[in-house]
Amino acid sequence: MISAQSIWKDVVKIREQSPLVHNITNFVVMNNTANALLAIGASPVMAHAEEEAEDMAGIAASLVINIGTLSPPWVRGMKKAMMKAASRGIPLVFDPVGAGATPYRTQTVKELFVAALPLIIRGNASEISALVNAAGNTKGVDSTQSSASAVNAAETLSGLYKAVVSLNGETDYIVKGKEHILIHNGHALMPKVTGLGCTATALTGAFAAVNSDYYAAASHAMAVMGIAGEIAARTAKGPGSFQTDFLDALYNLKESDIAELLHTGEEK
Amino acid sequence: MISAQSIWKDVVKIREQSPLVHNITNFVVMNNTANALLAIGASPVMAHAEEEAEDMAGIAASLVINIGTLSPPWVRGMKKAMMKAASRGIPLVFDPVGAGATPYRTQTVKELFVAALPLIIRGNASEISALVNAAGNTKGVDSTQSSASAVNAAETLSGLYKAVVSLNGETDYIVKGKEHILIHNGHALMPKVTGLGCTATALTGAFAAVNSDYYAAASHAMAVMGIAGEIAARTAKGPGSFQTDFLDALYNLKESDIAELLHTGEEK
Amino acid sequence: MISAQSIWKDVVKIREQSPLVHNITNFVVMNNTANALLAIGASPVMAHAEEEAEDMAGIAASLVINIGTLSPPWVRGMKKAMMKAASRGIPLVFDPVGAGATPYRTQTVKELFVAALPLIIRGNASEISALVNAAGNTKGVDSTQSSASAVNAAETLSGLYKAVVSLNGETDYIVKGKEHILIHNGHALMPKVTGLGCTATALTGAFAAVNSDYYAAASHAMAVMGIAGEIAARTAKGPGSFQTDFLDALYNLKESDIAELLHTGEEK
Numbered sequence: 001m002i003s004a005q006s007i008w009k010d011v012v013k014i015r016e017q018s019p020l021v022h023n024i025t026n027f028v029v030m031n032n033t034a035n036a037l038l039a040i041g042a043s044p045v046m047a048h049a050e051e052e053a054e055d056m057a058g059i060a061a062s063l064v065i066n067i068g069t070l071s072p073p074w075v076r077g078m079k080k081a082m083m084k085a086a087s088r089g090i091p092l093v094f095d096p097v098g099a100g101a102t103p104y105r106t107q108t109v110k111e112l113f114v115a116a117l118p119l120i121i122r123g124n125a126s127e128i129s130a131l132v133n134a135a136g137n138t139k140g141v142d143s144t145q146s147s148a149s150a151v152n153a154a155e156t157l158s159g160l161y162k163a164v165v166s167l168n169g170e171t172d173y174i175v176k177g178k179e180h181i182l183i184h185n186g187h188a189l190m191p192k193v194t195g196l197g198c199t200a201t202a203l204t205g206a207f208a209a210v211n212s213d214y215y216a217a218a219s220h221a222m223a224v225m226g227i228a229g230e231i232a233a234r235t236a237k238g239p240g241s242f243q244t245d246f247l248d249a250l251y252n253l254k255e256s257d258i259a260e261l262l263h264t265g266e267e268k
Numbered sequence: 269m270i271s272a273q274s275i276w277k278d279v280v281k282i283r284e285q286s287p288l289v290h291n292i293t294n295f296v297v298m299n300n301t302a303n304a305l306l307a308i309g310a311s312p313v314m315a316h317a318e319e320e321a322e323d324m325a326g327i328a329a330s331l332v333i334n335i336g337t338l339s340p341p342w343v344r345g346m347k348k349a350m351m352k353a354a355s356r357g358i359p360l361v362f363d364p365v366g367a368g369a370t371p372y373r374t375q376t377v378k379e380l381f382v383a384a385l386p387l388i389i390r391g392n393a394s395e396i397s398a399l400v401n402a403a404g405n406t407k408g409v410d411s412t413q414s415s416a417s418a419v420n421a422a423e424t425l426s427g428l429y430k431a432v433v434s435l436n437g438e439t440d441y442i443v444k445g446k447e448h449i450l451i452h453n454g455h456a457l458m459p460k461v462t463g464l465g466c467t468a469t470a471l472t473g474a475f476a477a478v479n480s481d482y483y484a485a486a487s488h489a490m491a492v493m494g495i496a497g498e499i500a501a502r503t504a505k506g507p508g509s510f511q512t513d514f515l516d517a518l519y520n521l522k523e524s525d526i527a528e529l530l531h532t533g534e535e536k
Numbered sequence: 537m538i539s540a541q542s543i544w545k546d547v548v549k550i551r552e553q554s555p556l557v558h559n560i561t562n563f564v565v566m567n568n569t570a571n572a573l574l575a576i577g578a579s580p581v582m583a584h585a586e587e588e589a590e591d592m593a594g595i596a597a598s599l600v601i602n603i604g605t606l607s608p609p610w611v612r613g614m615k616k617a618m619m620k621a622a623s624r625g626i627p628l629v630f631d632p633v634g635a636g637a638t639p640y641r642t643q644t645v646k647e648l649f650v651a652a653l654p655l656i657i658r659g660n661a662s663e664i665s666a667l668v669n670a671a672g673n674t675k676g677v678d679s680t681q682s683s684a685s686a687v688n689a690a691e692t693l694s695g696l697y698k699a700v701v702s703l704n705g706e707t708d709y710i711v712k713g714k715e716h717i718l719i720h721n722g723h724a725l726m727p728k729v730t731g732l733g734c735t736a737t738a739l740t741g742a743f744a745a746v747n748s749d750y751y752a753a754a755s756h757a758m759a760v761m762g763i764a765g766e767i768a769a770r771t772a773k774g775p776g777s778f779q780t781d782f783l784d785a786l787y788n789l790k791e792s793d794i795a796e797l798l799h800t801g802e803e804k
Contacts, residue, residue, distance in 0.1 A: 028298045028314050030564045030605075034730035039775050044730065045634070046564050049607040052640035059637070069298075071317035071341065073607065098313070101327070104320035192519065194302035194312065239307050240515025247776025251728065296566045296582050339585035339609065366581070369595070372588035460787065462570035462580065507575050508783025 001266050002181060004259035007220045010211050011253060015041035019061035019209035023202060024048045024078050026068025026097060029195030032243075033064075033202035039250035040224070042206040053077035057084035061209035064202050065112070067105060068097035075108055079115040086116035091208035091217075094118035095201035100130025110134055113161070120208060120218050121157060122166035122201045125150035132156050147171055151180065164214045168200060172222040176215040183219065184263040185226025187233040189242045196246075200225045219264075227261045228253060269534050270449060272527035275488045278479050279521060283309035287329035287477035291470060292316045292346050294336025294365060297463030300511075301332075301470035307518035308492070310474040321345035325352035329477035332470050333380070335373060336365040343376055347383040354384035359476035359485075362386035363469035368398025378402055381429070388476060388486050389425060390434035390469045393418035400424050415439055419448065432482045436468060440490040444483040451487065452531040453494025455501040457510045464514075468493045487532075495529045496521060537802050538717060540795035543756045546747050547789060551577035555597035555745035559738060560584045560614050562604025562633060565731030568779070569600075569738035575786035576760070578742040589613035593620035597745035600738050601654070603644060604633040611644055615651040622652035627744035627753075630654035631737035636666025646670055649697070656744060656754050657693060658702035658737045661686035668692050683707055687716065700750045704736060708758040712751040719755065720799040721762025723769040725778045732782075736761045755800075763797045764789060 037044035047056040063085040132153040147169025154165040154175040172183040207217040232245035305312035315324040331353040400421040415437025422433040422443040433443040440451040475485040500513035573580040583592040599621040668689040683705025690701040690711040701711040708719040743753040768781035
């Protein structure tokens with residue numbers, strides 16, 4: 001079970017160790033995810049070219065792959081970085097942005113998973129369901145569903161790839177096999193800001209860099225996202241000011257904030 | 269004639285329907301335009317690869333093309349998406365960023381317009397004039413002119429391509445053939461923020477997705493841009509805070525704001 | 537020696553002339569650097585494709601090259617723009633982001649310097665040291681050093697390439713041969729925001745566009761960065777609000793702010 005203490009322990013480690021998180025992510029969110037990683041205390045680096053992706057993954061503490069605005073040269077870089085991460089045993093966090101929306105995205109995920117399997121997969125209900133379908137498990141899952149309705153898909157995915165699945169929505173379900181940790185934190189403004197899902201993935205990379213229990217690390221990251229979101233919502237006047245307030249909240253996060261706001265649960 | 273009621277009707281439709289706006293736009297503004305689309309109530313998606321541009325345009329409610337940081341692979345994706353949009357009859361909004369600045373940009377616009385003609389073209393005086401010149405109508409228009417002085421070019425362009433032309437500057441002229449709607453809203457800080465022109469194009473895509481009268485839709489979008497800009501300027505201390513205040517204003521926009529601030533006119 | 541008056545003279549020139557600064561920079565910071573250039577009064581343009589990089593450099597007042605998220609097609613565009621800038625004699629400012637982190641980055645810098653030598657190089661201690669090592673001067677400099685400890689490397693680099701070297705850190709050293717100008721301005725929040733180094737490079741491009749004494753121009757740019765940072769820190773609550781406050785401070789900068797806050801020194 002996660003707790004304010006266990007979350008805080010990781011935050012302190014991130015601030016002390018400042019782990020290098022290598023991101024190959026999409027154009028829309030790069031600035032946001034780099035700033036969120038800096039705000040929590042990590043060191044972000046973005047490098048996608050196949051000429052250097054492997055070298056950068058070779059010096060990173062964790063690797064974050066996000067397929068948001070993918071194209072063939074980027075996929076080649078992702079593949080090289082993923083294989084390097086797997087060979088080094090550093091955590092590989094994967095965000096299947098828009099999986100299921102086009103055949104190219106779904107096909108690319110398949111192709112990348114042949115190169116290396118992620119240790120943590122973070123996505124919303126549609127994306128997690130699409131990955132299960134792409135794996136041949138075509139139960140016909142509705143793509144506009146709530147996170148609760150995709151929990152079965154998350155369990156299937158977790159079992160297939162021996163990965164922790166972080167399924168996000170109004171409630172976050174962090175799934176490991178048949179076990180779940182539920183996070184009830186967050187705020188209604190968060191889906192009104194682009195890239196907060198991608199930011200969750202990046203922060204998951206930072207937590208996994210300092211905590212080799214990836215089930216806990218992924219849960220800690222989602223709790224911190226939700227709690228920082230709730231703090232930001234106290235002062236935000238809309239999705240614009242929410243963004244700056246969110247980064248301020250991440251940077252100023254205290255153990256007492258987590259103790260006060262953490263709203264979690266566990267299911268088997 | 270546009271009115272606070274007609275504008276508000278579209279805003280409500282955008283919030284209710286949350287139309288999927290497919291953007292192939294430039295690196296500088298992607299984050300801004302995605303956030304502006306979310307703030308007004310639409311669903312943005314960015315996807316440029318030729319491997320998926322057609323599929324994404326196939327599920328979108330409108331397509332926004334912006335040539336800001338173009339390169340050949342992106343132009344190939346734009347072409348495929350534009351042809352798909354034309355075949356489906358969904359609104360295609362085109363932003364010729366920097367047309368006229370380099371031969372490559374001007375040539376690319378020509379090439380793209382062979383693939384599919386946009387239904388709405390949004391740009392500043394230099395860009396609109398450059399498109400007219402590129403079309404062979406070389407009247408020698410000065411590239412540093414005010415929006416008023418490019419109205420003739422906008423009329424010519426509108427006639428040539430049977431498109432609504434949204435010519436932006438201190439006064440916005442929305443032009444359909446020889447008819448004009450004038451919008452006098454906006455604020456002097458707006459040209460001091462990068463990407464607000466591109467944001468206007470993206471919002472035009474959202475309005476066109478819910479209103480098939482593109483002359484009205486383009487006018488509504490510019491009115492909302494200008495009004496949100498005026499609201500943001502009440503609290504902004506400079507171009508930094510203006511950006512967050514602008515997104516907050518879009519998100520919190522009320523019919524009474526529009527009724528109070530709309531400053532428009534019509535000319536034949 | 538730089539002074540509040542000499543800095544202010546350049547700021548006024550930038551605001552009056554609004555020089556066109558051509559940037560080929562990385563995906564993470566494009567929006568930030570464009571907004572900072574607008575806030576100080578310059579006109580930014582981003583254009584990287586080899587099909588137009590030369591034409592854009594042909595109409596620009598200065599060229600800024602930043603290798604942050606490089607890949608072969610971008611390097612080809614950089615090379616063409618750099619050669620054009622050199623042939624026209626406009627200032628070329630170079631930011632070797634991450635030089636030394638991967639062989640590809642270091643090799644690319646070498647390759648680009650064959651095409652054209654920059655007149656100003658701006659980087660942190662690791663990057664400046666890596667460039668010296670790449671030039672064959674392998675003294676084995678530690679990559680986690682402070683700016684003070686890389687001053688020798690900056691001198692070597694300045695001598696090798698007859699370039700002004702702007703070495704940034706808690707203290708900024710602007711180096712020309714064996715001469716140094718020191719800037720002690722800035723704030724601890726600045727390294728917590730992504731892209732402020734890249735923003736310093738872009739502003740250096742704006743100052744070099746209006747002041748052909750590049751040693752002074754580079755120093756003026758760093759002083760303005762640090763002073764705007766100190767002003768922003770008065771109101772910022774963290775790295776999120778710091779970003780908006782920083783742009784507001786650049787935009788609202790007054791001569792009296794500079795006179796009050798400038799903290800500089802000179803060494804031979």
